[in-house]
Amino acid sequence: xxxxxxxxxxxxxxxxxxxxxxxxxxxxxxxxxxxxxxxxxxxxxxxxxxxxxxxxxxxxxxxxxxxxxxxxxxxxxxxxxxxxxxxxxxxxxxxxxxxxxxxxxxxxxxxxxxxxxxxxxxxxxxxxxxxxxxxxxxxxxxxxxxxxxxxxxxxxxxxxxxxxxxxxxxxxxxxxxxxxxxxxxxxxxxxxxxxxxxxxxxxxxxxxxxxxxxxxxxxxxxxxxxxxxxxxxxxxxxxxxxxxxxxxxxxxxxxxxxxxxxxxxxxxxxxxxxxxxxxxxxxxxxxxxxxxxxxxxxxxxxxxxxxxxxxxxxxxxx
Amino acid sequence: xxxxxxxxxxxxxxxxxxxxxxxxxxxxxxxxxxxxxxxxxxxxxxxxxxxxxxxxxxxxxxxxxxxxxxxxxxxxxxxxxxxxxxxxxxxxxxxxxxxxxxxxxxxxxxxxxxxxxxxxxxxxxxxxxxxxxxxxxxxxxxxxxxxxxxxxxxxxxxxxxxxxxxxxxxxxxxxxxxxxxxxxxxxxxxxxxxxxxxxxxxxxxxxxxxxxxxxxxxxxxxxxxxxxxxxxxxxxxxxxxxxxxxxxxxxxxxxxxxxxxxxxxxxxxxxxxxxxxxxxxxxxxxxxxxxxxxxxxxxxxxxxxxxxxxxxxxxxxxxxxxxxx
Numbered sequence: 001x002x003x004x005x006x007x008x009x010x011x012x013x014x015x016x017x018x019x020x021x022x023x024x025x026x027x028x029x030x031x032x033x034x035x036x037x038x039x040x041x042x043x044x045x046x047x048x049x050x051x052x053x054x055x056x057x058x059x060x061x062x063x064x065x066x067x068x069x070x071x072x073x074x075x076x077x078x079x080x081x082x083x084x085x086x087x088x089x090x091x092x093x094x095x096x097x098x099x100x101x102x103x104x105x106x107x108x109x110x111x112x113x114x115x116x117x118x119x120x121x122x123x124x125x126x127x128x129x130x131x132x133x134x135x136x137x138x139x140x141x142x143x144x145x146x147x148x149x150x151x152x153x154x155x156x157x158x159x160x161x162x163x164x165x166x167x168x169x170x171x172x173x174x175x176x177x178x179x180x181x182x183x184x185x186x187x188x189x190x191x192x193x194x195x196x197x198x199x200x201x202x203x204x205x206x207x208x209x210x211x212x213x214x215x216x217x218x219x220x221x222x223x224x225x226x227x228x229x230x231x232x233x234x235x236x237x238x239x240x241x242x243x244x245x246x247x248x249x250x251x252x253x254x255x256x257x258x259x260x261x262x263x264x265x266x267x268x269x270x271x272x273x274x275x276x277x278x279x280x281x282x283x284x285x286x287x288x289x290x291x292x293x294x295x296x297x298x299x300x301x302x303x304x305x306x307x308x309x310x311x312x313x314x315x316x317x318x
Numbered sequence: 319x320x321x322x323x324x325x326x327x328x329x330x331x332x333x334x335x336x337x338x339x340x341x342x343x344x345x346x347x348x349x350x351x352x353x354x355x356x357x358x359x360x361x362x363x364x365x366x367x368x369x370x371x372x373x374x375x376x377x378x379x380x381x382x383x384x385x386x387x388x389x390x391x392x393x394x395x396x397x398x399x400x401x402x403x404x405x406x407x408x409x410x411x412x413x414x415x416x417x418x419x420x421x422x423x424x425x426x427x428x429x430x431x432x433x434x435x436x437x438x439x440x441x442x443x444x445x446x447x448x449x450x451x452x453x454x455x456x457x458x459x460x461x462x463x464x465x466x467x468x469x470x471x472x473x474x475x476x477x478x479x480x481x482x483x484x485x486x487x488x489x490x491x492x493x494x495x496x497x498x499x500x501x502x503x504x505x506x507x508x509x510x511x512x513x514x515x516x517x518x519x520x521x522x523x524x525x526x527x528x529x530x531x532x533x534x535x536x537x538x539x540x541x542x543x544x545x546x547x548x549x550x551x552x553x554x555x556x557x558x559x560x561x562x563x564x565x566x567x568x569x570x571x572x573x574x575x576x577x578x579x580x581x582x583x584x585x586x587x588x589x590x591x592x593x594x595x596x597x598x599x600x601x602x603x604x605x606x607x608x609x610x611x612x613x614x615x616x617x618x619x620x621x622x623x624x625x626x627x628x629x630x631x632x633x634x635x636x637x638x639x640x641x642x643x
Binding site: 118233272279281 | 523532533552554555589590591594595599602603605607609610614624625628638643
């Protein structure tokens, strides 16, 4: 008579695509050293420990762990793992089980204003996590299509907020209104061009680089955004229209974007915006996009200083 | 609106336009006879024999409603715009050119000199060696001959004179035009500055096509002649740039039903400041790549970004404001 052992937590994780390589982990912790979440957001964040919890059948502890919820699948750890474990895949499997067990994502997510939503589906196509999807609903006797966001999939990057042509999607802290308000800079210090610097929350690894941004005079307005993909070219245009001299957008290096595709989206936007400036004969280098790698310590200083020097020279030349 | 014993007076004019807006009015067909019964047409140079002196002879405010189509490209356009403003109680920017600059507005990528040089000197069909150029004033034995001045840029009607209402569309579709006539004839006009003859929603709101879903992205943008189009699926999912997401509804989707993507002629819906920037932001979010070289390739497949995203609204764009301030 065959005897079947009860299914363990590890068995369940392994059964979900992405979770197969669980046992390969020998707890070296290289993933933790690579992870920006651990460094910037949550000291308790620890993929190594989470995988160990699964293997030790610590189900509830794993489900409550921030590691389960905060991983954005940026995969910075993946190439570093000596065992080649696709760690975000394993974490995704754990998250799926947590959701099935009734746990919910603690992240700040986006919300849709149905009065504005046209059901165009752009957010659904743009989201790196497939969090928004279209649903049909009856409104005043007629079927209408709206976007609905799965809060458990949404990582709050804001790529959809920028992509929505009607401003129907927002996220607290980085709504269109809140960002546009920050763009306004009054003329203060002479000689320093009025510059808006949008900085993705993840592209600066060194604490020195983060604190450097606070050392610039008020004419340099640093606006922190969750992802460079959050930037909408209309913001750059509004800034220039209001008399701002230049706009610098800083995102992650290709392959290092915390939200997988935001840096490509932003690169595409600024590229097209600059081509349009060229067609119109305006702009000339006043809106820039730079991709800062996790190893590019000190690069932010040269990028901001370079931008300011360019803007000063440009003003002088006119 | 008019004295009880008199029919309301209507004027129609075309400035820098293609004539499509005129055709749309003519397309009213038998309904035009009804319009003719209800109003007194005092000026419509495209269709009936009027002279500018006929307008000059009218008292200020004597025209009840003027439907003005076309952009302001020349001193003649500007002069008549100002004249009709003075003579009309209600001035309507009729159609995309008067409303947003439309296709003539794309000339704002250039200045007057480069346009004249192209048209009179370097166009392949011309003998450019003679250097013939239109000059506003010419002395001939009989005296001075004057022609309108070709301006450096295109303006909309509202950038030239005070406008009461806007009817979008290139051209406005005929049923909407009929509604506009009804609105005017009943005198139930909305608040000044309103857009009439269109809806508040966007084209995506009313488009029956199968919309995009998670994971559907674009590896390269195509133009309609380069691809066989699925008549059921959203154009964006097929890699075509469709302006529907940032374009006001009201046209009844003739392009989309004809299996052509929306080009954006009804302009942006309420709440959108800059139609082109919003479209760019939406379309760029759909690219499918994680390779910088491939990204450049995909971006390059958008042949004419400003002309695509601002095909009708360049003149009222922030891009334009940056150029001309």
